[in-house]
Amino acid sequence: MxxxxxxxxxxxxxxxxxxxxxxxxxxxxxxxxxxxxxxxxxxxxxxxxxxxxxxxxxxxxxxxxxxxxxxxxxxxxxxxxxxxxxxxxxxxxxxxxxxxxxxxxxxxxxxxxxxxxxxxxxxxxxxxxxxxxxxxxxxxxxxxxxxxxxxxxxxxxxxxxxxxxxxxxxxxxxxxxxxxxxxxxxxxxxxxxxxxxxxxxxxxxxxxxxAGIPWVDEKTIEAFVPQMLNLQLINGVSFKKGCYTGQEVVARMKYLGKLKRRMYLARVESDTPPRAGDALFSSTSSSGQGAGRVVNAERSPQGGYELLAVAEIAAREGDGLHLWESDGPRLEFMPLPYPFEEA
The missing domain is CATH 3.30.1360.120 (Probable tRNA modification gtpase trme; domain 1)
Structure with a gap:
């Protein structure tokens, strides 16, 4: 400073x-x-x-x-x-x-x-x-x-x-x-x-x-590709600019791949603060490593915590997502201020 x-x-x-x-x-x-x-x-x-x-x-x-x-x-x-x-x-x-x-x-x-x-x-x-x-x-x-x-x-x-x-x-x-x-x-x-x-x-x-703006933290370095954090939805990725480090993987996700995880806005009631990198779990998760991760979280003036989290799309649409463990605090999802369709 x-x-x-x-x-x-x-x-x-x-x-x-x-x-x-x-x-x-x-x-x-x-x-x-x-x-x-x-x-x-x-x-x-x-x-x-x-x-x-x-x-x-x-x-x-x-x-x-x-x-x-x-x-x-x-x-x-x-x-x-x-x-x-x-x-x-x-x-x-x-x-x-x-x-x-x-x-x-x-x-x-x-x-x-x-x-x-x-x-x-x-x-x-x-x-x-x-x-x-x-x-x-x-x-x-x-x-x-x-x-x-x-x-x-x-x-x-x-x-x-x-x-x-x-x-x-x-x-x-x-x-x-x-x-x-x-x-x-x-x-x-x-x-x-x-x-x-x-x-x-x-x-x-x-x-x-x-506002649905994510920030990579020291606990989430190399945890996400840009599309998982919705960067293609908030004008954070160009698919027309040409080559850059990692471009082949990012472009392949857009043109050839199927996005299985994306970022959501949610709130959770908990006495313990959620932290960047904390795991999410769901009974419908296809991964043994959990159904997603917290990206950013802060205490809400209305109580509990508001957070951005990357989660498996299938798990989000299933029977609910929980923080830290399968019977942990349940996430209550809220609408993002932008649609999931690409701008």
Whole structure:
């Protein structure tokens, strides 16, 4: 975490532990919310060959990312298994990858291994810049005072005053803002003056879950191919861009294979928090290793936990799915905000 940003957050009432800001009694509603996103790492990629280099590494079409458009994408092994996924956007002439800290270090170490003779520069930008999430009308009011216009559709972006503003999917009017600390402190103070309240990282994570946006965790590295996490449904995969690491497996799943597992939105009542990678079970499962896995989970303000989980389609349509063991807490499924048909 940037030291100046840490000092600012502490000055407005946050407790900062292990690079994560926490506000006591913080809400998770949509009326007006500010979330520090220092739990997400940033990787900066620049140089005259950056676009071509990244195009050969990631599942989505990097050539479509510019100052007006961000995208979700993922980084796979040659076997098509996801090492990480991230949000990719431009800030000035460089690309930025924003992803959980739990996978950030692995990508930062692995990506430069393939640069070879390309004119590409890769570095950690996590302590160089700051990022905040803004939700609701009060936050929107602050942004309208700062920017000449606001992006209105998901993944639409705006570069202004050395900051990148991205409209996020989901309800409540969500925005992601990244940039230098002095600029972000000004937006933060303006949003608070408009009525927004500081929230915690878990609130932002809960809104990501409700929007059906998955994040690979250290416990789920290489556990999924992109289609299992619905990336083809949320514009996280391009099937027209050409070759990239793992492309053959991902394309085969689309054109020749039959998807047996996909991601669902659910809630569960439990005294024990579900964690990424926790197993799901069903009496109709065709696998001895369980019927699926938890992808992400957070406590719900209404009680219990809300989660994204990859599960066997047949088991989901069968007699129910349970957490941890066949007679464990039963999952109650909820509709995702997007259809299972490909966009």
């Amino acid at each position: 940037n030291h100046e940003w840490k000092q600012f957050l502490e000055s407005v009432g946050a407790r900062v532990d292990d690079g994560v800001a926490r506000f006591d009694g913080a809400p998770c509603d949509e009326s007006g919310l500010l979330c520090d996103l220092s739990h997400l790492g940033l990787i900066r990629v620049g140089g005259e060959d950056a676009t071509g280099f990244l195009q050969g590494q990631f599942t989505n079409d990097v050539t479509r990312v510019d100052e007006q458009h961000a995208q979700l994408s993922s980084y796979c092994t040659p076997k098509g298994r996801m090492l990480a996924n991230f949000r990719l956007f431009r800030l000035g002439t460089d690309y930025l990858l924003q992803l959980p800290r739990s996978t950030h270090a692995r990508v930062l170490k692995r990506l430069p291994m393939f640069v070879l003779m390309s004119k590409v520069e890769i570095r950690d930008a996590s302590d160089e810049l700051a990022s905040i999430g803004l939700i609701g009308e009060a936050a929107r009011t602050a942004l309208e005072a700062e920017f000449p216009r606001l992006p209105e559709s998901p993944d639409e972006a705006l570069n202004e005053k050395a900051m990148s503003l991205i409209r996020m999917p989901g309800s409540g009017g969500r925005f992601l803002l990244s940039g230098p600390v002095p600029a972000l402190t000004g937006v933060w103070n303006r949003a608070v003056a408009a009525g927004a309240r500081p929230g915690n990282a878990v609130c932002w994570a809960l809104h990501e879950i409700r």
